[in-house]
Amino acid sequence: MQPEDFDKLHSVPLFQDLTEATLRELVKAAFLQRFPVQTILFRQGDLPDFLHILLEGSVQLTATSPERREAVVDILDSIEAFMPAAVLTGTPYLVTAKVVHPARILMLPARALRESVARDGSLSLAMIASLSRQYRTMLKQIKDLKLRTSTQRLGCYLMALAVQNGTDGTVDLPHDKRLIAARLGMTPESLSRAFSALRKFGVEVRGHTIRINDAVRLNQFCMPDELIDSPEPELKIVAA
């Protein structure tokens, strides 16, 4: 690994509290790899060989049913370790990972990772924090799916995007509509219906640009909830 790549690793939350020595030990067997769009990093049912850590680009995690229905469980586009739960416990991946924007990925061999986690207390605390964050993110998605109609779900998604972008109410969709539908657990047709239904709450659609004209009314209809919609921050195990 190049020295400038090594420096990048300090920006990975999982590695932030590690000493330089532990970090060097851990990445000795690791390598950085670029992947083009459409690359399958691993498939549902595979046993993990590596922990993939996304440094740049975007990756979609998809579940497939025996009848070949597909659902998007998550779209990763910031620095994030994929499925540490499977990698650490050596259990089959529950999803397939596919690159959707050209990606730069750090690959840590699973065995070396498990050894480091077993040996280094600060790494295992970082893993607990990462797993806790991902657990909470999944739980929020279950709440989103079970507590809301699809129209409310879309409305809350748009409002969260507006908050994230800090805009005055104009939002550019970060993915194509088919992918957004899959992430929200809808067919493309029900996504269109949900966009139409939001029109009477002041939501205007122009291709990929969405305008929220009346945030108060949209808010009253969608009922956004911090315990569902706010993205989980990086967490720490605080002993004191």
Next chain:
Amino acid sequence: MQPEDFDKLHSVPLFQDLTEATLRELVKAAFLQRFPVQTILFRQGDLPDFLHILLEGSVQLTATSPERREAVVDILDSIEAFMPAAVLTGTPYLVTAKVVHPARILMLPARALRESVARDGSLSLAMIASLSRQYRTMLKQIKDLKLRTSTQRLGCYLMALAVQNGTDGTVDLPHDKRLIAARLGMTPESLSRAFSALRKFGVEVRGHTIRINDAVRLNQFCMPDELIDSPEPELKIVAA
């Protein structure tokens, strides 16, 4: 804590690999408590004071929307730590925990737990295993919600119960139908419709007793999937 209670703790998966000394240290501040049905152990939004570990009885985890809709995220009825992700990171609970069958619960003060986890490598590895298992369980629920129709979801739920009970195809529902509907993400009305729809695949309902007359046909319709329906076993971090 009584000596006989202390012995019970060895059956808690989270504690199985701990030395007697560490275990004693950890439970010094802990206590056992019985709770009647309907007790609220904690509410969505509360900050955790304790890690609750269910030893006997049954507890339902419910999410509530701002408009007071409710969804059951999970029903715990075996030895299980509740929401370690919130307790370890000191973040608000995302769900409310309510006792549904009289419960016996070990309560570990959150601060003492975090200190022990930071100090004891074997405890933090056990926590990683527990969080991984719970993460995977939530991910399976998302797949169940996104990939299946409600009728398929009910069919798979019944087949999983039959496998779990090792029966010839007769299943007693473990909870009342309203709770099962909420757990599967349906209204009681859509649960009734789903039961009716399963009739033509040989599913007979007599109150709380369900008879699966043609497992092959039901199977063909529901398409059960090991990567959704099999309960996650207790996991370990295997370094070698």
